[in-house]
Amino acid sequence: MYTKKLGRQTMKFLNPPSLISTGTAVGPYEGEVSPFRDDFDQIFDDLLAGQESFEKAERHLMLTACYQALRKIQTPPENVEFLFAGDLMNQLISSGFTALELGIPYLGIYGACSSAAEGLLLAAMTVDGGFAKLVMAATSSHNSTAERQFRYPTEYGVQRKPYSQWTVTGAGAAVVANEGSGPKLTYATVGKVVDQGSTDPLHMGAAMAPAAASTIIQHLKDTGREPSDYDLILTGDLGQYGYELAVKWADESGGVDLSQVCQDCGVLIYDQAERVNSGGSGCGCSAVVTYSRIYQELQQGKLGRVLLVGTGALHSPTSVQQKENLPCIAHAVALESEAVL
């Protein structure tokens, strides 16, 4: 029975669930500058996505991503057994209202920007554990909702720092099933919360980098794999500064060379567009990258093995005001193309 466990943090899925469908929806800026713009399922041409508030727009993005994922497998929401969803909004209102609309039994999750990976690994556990045949995981973020909740209303036009990241307006959904065609979910490594003394909530990449490195090192140790066993180790949203720190940290703290195989969703999503500074962030960032181009390349066999490493900073504005450091976490999920299995 416990052959499903490798060490303390890593699970091996003995009947690897399939990622049978994904859906993505993004905002206008992502539709304009992202190199993945042709891979997204839906691009809204205004930040309100036809809704009357940014918060309602964000949940409309999440709902759209879910419907896109279901459309591709011609499955109504009534067939989905559980929905794991999370977002950055206080009390996860994007997820809760999306679950209301879909009518799928719902379990709310929160791992900040690691929520996409957390949802995917919980969906995989649910299916591999025999508790369901069809489970969905979804997440979202919106630049205008996150900025005003965590930082300043965008109307203020606050000057951003070189290491600031740009919250992605986007949502991604994944459908995980016990059978069917698609990349397999083979391993998952649950992260520990890490605090390496970062205090600047505008410099999240630096705070999250040690968490990313720690989870990757643990995953490789538990599975006996080398970085080169993966075609891509894809960190969530460290941005350029955080990405460089994570590669350095993995080398210095674990002797693991990630330089050849690691890329970061926060770096990739905007392709160094000037406005975004260090790159993208937000729950939607790793979701829309992973569930668009990366998923397609796994399906096509262009990518064989990908390790998605979702990273999240678990502070709140209140904890920062109370002079707390930024606690961070990273969860890893291995996706393997059917072509290599």
Add this chain to the structure above:
Amino acid sequence: MYTKKLGRQTMKFLNPPSLISTGTAVGPYEGEVSPFRDDFDQIFDDLLAGQESFEKAERHLMLTACYQALRKIQTPPENVEFLFAGDLMNQLISSGFTALELGIPYLGIYGACSSAAEGLLLAAMTVDGGFAKLVMAATSSHNSTAERQFRYPTEYGVQRKPYSQWTVTGAGAAVVANEGSGPKLTYATVGKVVDQGSTDPLHMGAAMAPAAASTIIQHLKDTGREPSDYDLILTGDLGQYGYELAVKWADESGGVDLSQVCQDCGVLIYDQAERVNSGGSGCGCSAVVTYSRIYQELQQGKLGRVLLVGTGALHSPTSVQQKENLPCIAHAVALESEAVL
């Protein structure tokens, strides 16, 4: 393999995990007026619990509950494989910082006041699914942190309505294992989000009552059980008004008579103390009731079968300001004394 599923929402644990230990910690008011005061593991005699802010006090309560649960089984945190934790604070700071302190691989969850039940059912899935042998679930709330985040700072002395509930200052932790002595976790029913048109965030019991009734009705239908198959159906924190509505709703919408077997943690915890009006609420409410007296009576065989039905209102202050209804959810977990199995 799929004998673990009864209908869409209910899971049957084929190797029912054991609830081998629990821990509770509460604040001064709970220590004073609660009929369970002799059953709590630790009572702090001031609301700050020796910390410098209420937020830090809340996480100190959660940490204390976790350590109490571990102390009773003489197990260090290093032996626990996963921690599922959630609380009411924005970005779950109570849970995140507790997970940092404990060093246990952490998965954050959010179901508002249903988080205790959500954590318990995910812990049970993880163990029954063969992904771990020892998992902890924890949750907390604090009157002074919740009131100022969701309503008004307590210093304002806002007059409370007859149907207002009093956020419990308390935390509960549960240790779920694949073996060992303790009540078994036999079934879990995951709730759907329900909206019956409630708009008043001070009248949460009314909003949550339909969700509680709906999940109970579904659980009974899926398992083929009658209300009388349980010695106690224990709703999370509906309070007196919500409790009466849930009993009525179950009768009118599902023909299920809960009047003989149903009690509510929000009603029980303060035993109709005047100040609390309709009763207790908050993530900690159902946790401290279930993990103190109810757990003890399950261990002793005084209670045979208990269905814990955690209830949560999934709104945020922002969603209420934007004139949204209160979406609500309830999750059910069946606990069965070893004496009756």
